[in-house]
Amino acid sequence: METIRISGAEAVIRCLLEEGADLIYGYPGGAIMPVYDELYKFRDKLNHTLVRHEQGAIHAAQGFARATGKVGVAIATSGPGATNLVTGIADAQIDSTPIVCITGQVAKHLLGSDAFQETDIIGISTPVTKWNIQVTEARDIPAAIAKAFYIARSGRPGPVLVDITKNAQVEEFDFKYEKCTSVRSYTPVPKLNIEKIKEAAQVINSAQKPFIVFGQGVILSEAETELKTLVEKSGIPAAWTILGLSALPTDHPLNVGMLGMHGNYAPNLMTNECDVLIALGMRFDDRVTGNLNTYAKQAKVIHFEIDPAEIDKNVKTEIAVLADLKEALTELIPLIETKKHDEWHNGFKEKAVIEYDAVIKEELNPTNGKGISMGETIEMINKHSKGDAIIVSDVGQHQMFACRYSKFNSTKSNVTSGGLGTMGFALPAAIGAKMGQPNKEVVAVIGDGGFQMNIQELGTIFQSKVPVKIVVLNNQFLGMVRQWQELFYDYRYASTEMINPNFVAIAEGYYIKAKQVAKREDLDKAVEEMLVSKDSYFLEVIVEKENNVFPMIPTGASVTDIRLS
Amino acid sequence: MEENKTFTISVYSENNVGLLNRISGIFLKRHINILSLNVSESEIEDVSRFIIVVHTTEKWVQNIVGQIEKQIEVIKAFYHIDEETVFLENALFKIHSDLFENEEIKAIIKESNSVVITTEHDFFVISKAGKRSDIKALHSKLKPYGIMQFVRSGRISVSKEKMEISQMLQDLKHN
Numbered sequence: 105m106e107t108i109r110i111s112g113a114e115a116v117i118r119c120l121l122e123e124g125a126d127l128i129y130g131y132p133g134g135a136i137m138p139v140y141d142e143l144y145k146f147r148d149k150l151n152h153t154l155v156r157h158e159q160g161a162i163h164a165a166q167g168f169a170r171a172t173g174k175v176g177v178a179i180a181t182s183g184p185g186a187t188n189l190v191t192g193i194a195d196a197q198i199d200s201t202p203i204v205c206i207t208g209q210v211a212k213h214l215l216g217s218d219a220f221q222e223t224d225i226i227g228i229s230t231p232v233t234k235w236n237i238q239v240t241e242a243r244d245i246p247a248a249i250a251k252a253f254y255i256a257r258s259g260r261p262g263p264v265l266v267d268i269t270k271n272a273q274v275e276e277f278d279f280k281y282e283k284c285t286s287v288r289s290y291t292p293v294p295k296l297n298i299e300k301i302k303e304a305a306q307v308i309n310s311a312q313k314p315f316i317v318f319g320q321g322v323i324l325s326e327a328e329t330e331l332k333t334l335v336e337k338s339g340i341p342a343a344w345t346i347l348g349l350s351a352l353p354t355d356h357p358l359n360v361g362m363l364g365m366h367g368n369y370a371p372n373l374m375t376n377e378c379d380v381l382i383a384l385g386m387r388f389d390d391r392v393t394g395n396l397n398t399y400a401k402q403a404k405v406i407h408f409e410i411d412p413a414e415i416d417k418n419v420k421t422e423i424a425v426l427a428d429l430k431e432a433l434t435e436l437i438p439l440i441e442t443k444k445h446d447e448w449h450n451g452f453k454e455k456a457v458i459e460y461d462a463v464i465k466e467e468l469n470p471t472n473g474k475g476i477s478m479g480e481t482i483e484m485i486n487k488h489s490k491g492d493a494i495i496v497s498d499v500g501q502h503q504m505f506a507c508r509y510s511k512f513n514s515t516k517s518n519v520t521s522g523g524l525g526t527m528g529f530a531l532p533a534a535i536g537a538k539m540g541q542p543n544k545e546v547v548a549v550i551g552d553g554g555f556q557m558n559i560q561e562l563g564t565i566f567q568s569k570v571p572v573k574i575v576v577l578n579n580q581f582l583g584m585v586r587q588w589q590e591l592f593y594d595y596r597y598a599s600t601e602m603i604n605p606n607f608v609a610i611a612e613g614y615y616i617k618a619k620q621v622a623k624r625e626d627l628d629k630a631v632e633e634m635l636v637s638k639d640s641y642f643l644e645v646i647v648e649k650e651n652n653v654f655p656m657i658p659t660g661a662s663v664t665d666i667r668l669s
Numbered sequence: 670m671e672e673n674k675t676f677t678i679s680v681y682s683e684n685n686v687g688l689l690n691r692i693s694g695i696f697l698k699r700h701i702n703i704l705s706l707n708v709s710e711s712e713i714e715d716v717s718r719f720i721i722v723v724h725t726t727e728k729w730v731q732n733i734v735g736q737i738e739k740q741i742e743v744i745k746a747f748y749h750i751d752e753e754t755v756f757l758e759n760a761l762f763k764i765h766s767d768l769f770e771n772e773e774i775k776a777i778i779k780e781s782n783s784v785v786i787t788t789e790h791d792f793f794v795i796s797k798a799g800k801r802s803d804i805k806a807l808h809s810k811l812k813p814y815g816i817m818q819f820v821r822s823g824r825i826s827v828s829k830e831k832m833e834i835s836q837m838l839q840d841l842k843h844n
Contacts, residue, residue, distance in 0.1 A: 227687075227690060235741045235742075255741055287741060288683075289744040416731070
C-alpha cells in the first residue's frame with residue numbers, strides 16, 4: 105500500500121473519512137486546533153457541526169448513531185472539553201451506542217505537569233468506555249482510530265475514546281490506512297451453538313403461555329424482520345423495553361406494549377403468568393424487572409444475548425443463547441411451530457382494557473376541566489406524524505408518556521436516554537438524529553427541566569439550520585421527582601417547582617419559529633403547523649401541572665404490584 | 670444470603686497501559702475490596718497475568734469475572750477457590766544485624782523454612798515464602814526481637830486444573 109507524508113491531524117481526518125464518518129460534532133480548543141485546521145481544509149468532504157457545549161456534541165453523535173445505526177463521532181479539546189463529554193460517554197456505554205470520541209491532549213512532554221487544560225481523560229473515561237487509548241506519536245494514529253471504530257461498532261456496541269497529544273497532531277509521518285478487522289483478545293460475537301437453538305425451539309414449541317420480551321438488541325443486530333416473523337409464526341405476544349421500542353411496529357396485533365416501572369399493565373402482570381419467558385437482546389434492567397426475587401420465578405427463561413456478562417447477571421436462565429440475535433433468530437425460526445395462542449393472548453387484551461379504562465382513557469381525553477395532558481399531546485403528534493416520525497425524548501414524566509403513547513411504524517425511531525437517564529439528552533440528540541435521517545420528521549419531546557439543561561443547543565439548530573421540531577411539555581415542575589414527592593414524600597415538593605423564563609422568546613431569540621399553546625382547542629392546529637414547517641419549530645405546550653404517570657411499579661416492588669392509580 | 674469466600678481471580682491479558690486501572694475499576698464500582706493483587710508475565714509470551722484475591726460471594730465473583738473478560742484487552746479470566754489452586758505469598762523481614770548471631774533467631778529461621786537473602790553491615794533480610802498463616806506465625810515469633818521493616822507480597826497462584834489459554838491463543842492466531 106502506498107503511503108503519503110502528512111501530519112497526525114490530517115491523518116485523523118483521513119481516518120474518519122475512511123470509516124465513512126462524514127457527519128461529526130464538536131467544539132474546538134487549544135489542544136485540538138491542528139485537527140480543526142484540517143477540518144477547515146476538508147470542509148467540502150467532512151461536515152463538522154459546531155455545537156454550543158461539548159455535551160451537546162456527544163448527545164448529537166448519540167442521536168445520529170441511534171437513528172442511523174452508524175458510529176457517531178464527537179470531537180473536543182483537552183481538559184474541560186474532554187470532561188464535558190463524560191456524561192454522554194456514560195450514557196452511550198449503558199445504552200450500547202457506538203461512539204468514537206476524539207479528544208485533544210497537551211503535548212507529550214507536558215503530560216503529568218498539570219499543564220493548562222490538562223486532565224487525565226483516559227483515567228476519567230475508563231469506567232465508562234468500552235475501550236480508550238492515548239496516542240502520543242503521529243504514526244500510532246491510524247491504527248488507534250481503526251481499532252476505535254472496529255471496537256465501537258462490533259459486538260455489543262459502545263463508546264470509545266482516542267486521546268491525541270498535540271505534538272502527535274503536528275508531527276508528520278508516512279500515512280496509510282488499514283481497517284481493523286480483529287483484535288486477538290476480543291471476541292465481539294460469540295459463536296452460535298446450534299444445540300442451544302434446538303433446545304430453545306423445543307421449549308418454545310411446548311410452551312402453553314410463552315411470552316417474548318425484547319430490547320435494543322433487536323435494533324442493534326438489525327433483526328427486526330426476524331423478530332416480526334418469529335412473533336407471527338409462533339403467535340407469541342411480545343413486549344418491549346424502552347430501548348427496544350420501535351423494533352416492532354406499535355400497532356402490530358401481537359405487540360402487547362411496554363415493560364417495566366411505567367410500562368403497560370398486561371405485560372408486567374403476564375411476566376409472572378407465563379410459562380416460558382423469551383428474552384431477546386435485553387438485559388433485565390431493574391426498571392424492567394422490579395424485585396428480582398419475585399420476577400418470573402414460575403417461568404423457564406430463555407435468554408438470547410450477545411454479551412456473556414449479561415447471562416445470569418440479574419435473572420437466572422434456563423437456556424442461554426449467546427449469539428448475534430439476527431443470526432440466532434434466523435436459525436430458530438425454521439424450528440418454530442406455527443401456532444396461535446389466542447386464549448393466552450386474550451388475557452393480555454383483557455388487562456389492556458382494564459388499563460385503558462383506568463388510565464389511558466382519561467390521559468388521552470382529560471375531563472373535569474383539566475389542562476392539556478402530556479398523553480394527549482403525544483397522541484396529537486401521532487395524528488399528524490402518522491407514526492412515521494422519529495421521537496427523541498428527554499428524561500422524566502414526558503419521556504414515559506412519549507414511550508407509552510407514541511406510535512412507531514419503523515425501527516430506530518425512538519431515541520431516548522434509557523439506562524443513564526440523562527436530562528438534557530433530547531435537544532442535542534434530535535440534532536444528530538435529524539442530520540442522520542434528513543428525510544424523516546424528527547420531533548424532540550422535552551420537559552421544561554431537561555430543556556434547560558442543554559438549551560444552548562438552540563444555537564446549533566439555528567446556525568446549522570437543522571429542521572428539528574421541539575415540543576416542550578411545560579408543567580412548571582420537575583415532574584417525575586414531584587410525582588415521587590407526592591406519592592412517597594407526603595407532597596413535600598423540595599426543589600421541584602420551576603419558575604420558568606419565556607421559552608418562546610428564547611427560541612425566537614435564536615430565530616426559531618415558536619409558539620405556545622395553553623388551550624386544548626389550539627393543540628391540534630399548533631401541532632399540525634409545527635409538523636408541516638420546513639424549518640425548525642419550537643412548540644411549548646402548557647400542560648396540567650400535577651399529573652402523574654401511571655401505571656407504576658414502585659421501586660423495589662414486584663411486577664405484580666403494578667398500580668393503576 | 671450467599672456466604673463470602675476467598676476467591677483467586679486469574680486474568681490473562683495484553684500488556685497495555687491503563688488496563689490495571691480498567692480492571693481495578695470493576696471492583697471499585699461494586700464496592701469490593703481487593704485483598705491482594707499481583708501482575709506478572711505469564712507462561713505465554715507477551716501475555717500478562719493478574720492474580721487478584723477477593724473475599725466475596727460466588728455470585729459477585731462470577732459477575733466480576735464476566736465484566737473483566739468483557740474488557741477488550743483481556744484474553745481470559747478465571748476464578749478459583751483456595752482448594753483448586755496452589756498458592757503462596759512472599760514476605761521480607763529486615764532485622765538488625767545485632768541479632769544475626771542470636772541462636773534463637775537462627776532456630777526460628779530454620780524451623781520456619783525461611784532464608785537469609787542478604788547480610789549488610791547494619792541489618793540482614795529474611796525471606797519467607799508460604800501461606801499467609803505461616804508468614805503470620807513467623808512474624809509473631811520475630812516481633813519480640815524487633816522487626817525493622819516488614820513487607821508481604823500479593824498472592825501468586827497456579828491452578829490445579831489445566832488453563833485452556835494457550836490453545837485459545839493458538840486458535841486466535843489461526844483465525
